[in-house]
Amino acid sequence: MKKILFTMALGLLLTPLFANSSLTDGFITGNPEIGTINAMTFGPESILFIGDSKAAQIVAVDMSTAPKATNEKLNIPDIESVLSELLGADSDQLQIIDMVVNPANQNIYIGSQHSSGKSILFLVNNNTLEMVSLESVSYTKTDISNVISEEAKDRRGRSLRNLAISDVRYADGKVMLSGLSNTEFASTFRSISFPFTKKQDDSTLEIYHAAHGRYETASPIKTFTTTLINNEPHLIASYTCTPLVVFPLSELKSGKHTKGRTVAELGNANTPLDIIEMEKEGSRYILMANSNRALMKIKVSDIESFGDSLSTKVVERAGTSGIDFINLPFVNVQQLDKLNGEEFVYIQRSASGKLRLGKSNNRWL
Amino acid sequence: MKYIKEIVFSILVLFMTLEMFSQSPRFSFYNDSIVLATSKRNNFEVYRGTYTSPEDVINKKHIIGSFSHNTKHTIFKPIVPFQKGNEYTVVFKNEVYPFVIAIDENYDYLQVEVLYPNASVLPANFLKWYIQFSKPVNPSKIYDHIYLINTSDNTKVDRALLPLETPLLSEDGKLLTLWIEPGRQKRDLGPNRELGEVLILNKSYTLIIDKELKDTQGIAMQEKYMHSFKVGNFDRIKPSIISWKIDVPKVNTREALRINFQEYLDYGSLKGALEIVNESGTIIDGDFTINVNQNFALFKPAQDWGKGTYILKCDSIIEDLAGNNLERLFDRDVTVKKIDPILEISFVIQ
Known part of the structure; x- marks a missing residue:
């Protein structure tokens, strides 16, 4: 009993110590250059x-x-x-x-x-x-x-390879980033533990997708987000050449070629720009801004119930296919983020040609 | 008494002169700073545009920057350099001082130096160009200035090039990667099925970079750039180094080794993807010169060649013009069995 009391007392004493630990503990003050x-x-x-x-x-x-x-x-x-x-x-x-x-x-x-x-x-x-x-x-x-390519750069002469980071997200103690290479139409996706350590336990992934089964291609991820699909953490990623793909985060392992499940193709010559998740009345929705399409709304439960990958040709609607999505009356949205539980903020090229920053809310959901 | 008038006049002139000087602060305008000759800590505001009175800027925002002071000067540094040829106005002590940073008479205007590949025939599934500019190019809205024209009817090809908000530029900002819309070039993707390939077999096209494209100082090119080409057959064969021909240099010289590719290859993937080792696997020091527009590369060794067998090692990422690399086709048919690529060629120096 004494031992239990002692342990409890020690626990109480130590609680504030652990409660104060913060992700910013190792931060330094200065210029990150x-x-x-x-x-x-x-x-x-x-x-x-x-x-x-x-x-x-x-x-x-x-x-x-x-x-x-x-x-x-x-x-x-x-x-x-x-x-x-x-x-x-x-x-x-x-x-x-x-x-x-x-x-x-x-x-x-x-x-x-x-x-x-x-x-x-x-x-x-x-x-x-x-x-x-x-x-x-x-x-x-x-x-x-x-990420950019280290192998024997000096010995072989300077490589031209350069990485343009296209998106970055944080989830479950990991910073994830996607990038476009200037020499290869391939996917560079990386997950890095945070807080950062000197020894990175990151993983570098090359992701392939199959377009309707027969042809497999490498493609860069343009934008992505993370969400729960059937209670499992997933990555929802949109490729530069339009397919919307989901990956269980647990399958993203270092050096492994991971094939995503294509759930939709989002139209011709359309570059996805931003993806966010919003909620309304217990339902979750993915909102996606596009270079050449209106703001799209996709119900997460539709992704959950979409069993197959687009491995066979599906009925096409207006140059798109796969799960249902609804075009919202917001065109030329270039930037998008969730403002709070009910609202989202966006930057949109208006009909007058001006770039407008505004907000809207989940009545559109 | 007779001098009083003259004294009063002199004092008046002195005051007028002082007043004049006080109204004409000595500003010097530079590309990256404005210097005011003053011993006091006198700050001022700078606005984009020409204004004739301080009232004109009431609803305007002044340019962000920082001030520093020394015993003789107040220096303003804008957060980004002033744009040459643009008009600005300093507002100081209720007065306005418009200025322009002039473009130098012998300004070195932006131009396209080389296009890779500059081939006159490109495959129907051609994937990307690299455009080498003479100086760093303005990355903002770059794709608004680059387009493809169908030469037969002089019409712009819709959705031919992949626009990216952050264009793919090399570290020095001078080499732009320009993708033909990959969704249309990859077999069986939605855009490919609905619109087909961007480039139609046997048709002629012209790549145009209009002269409104600017450098990083905001100054446009003087001339537009054009490159015409015809579309040949699809290339669905992986490049193979087996077809490369090597011109072997003489022993005990530093002659360049010449590698003849026999076909156009992708510039970006080839740079930094070759190395030469000797029989014991030691890397030979030297420099590669890649000339994809003439289909060859040169390797100049740092030391004389010795007798023996050497191996040219190649990275599997080396691509042809259709994105097929040494290992796989750009759009690989999953029903076809994978074959390990050949990545080494040996040669002997006698």
């Missing part, structure tokens, strides 16, 4: 993960001390002209690369790039943009240069 912002995502504890192709690194920045922005009446009708004024450059010298929302406080961040190669992070506040300096922040980072 970000080369380019290519893709961003938020993890837990307001940690912003930045995929940096130029410096071949993933940087995790602690954004928890950032004040909450005012975004009640969110609407920036011409976000390109705001950027143009702030940076003193023509709009064709600027590009919005990614937009993410910190789920902890709904702050919206926009990563932009100037033609000089400089990337700049902005916070959306009071319907304008405020620059967020990344020169002195609490951060940690990890090198991903071996």
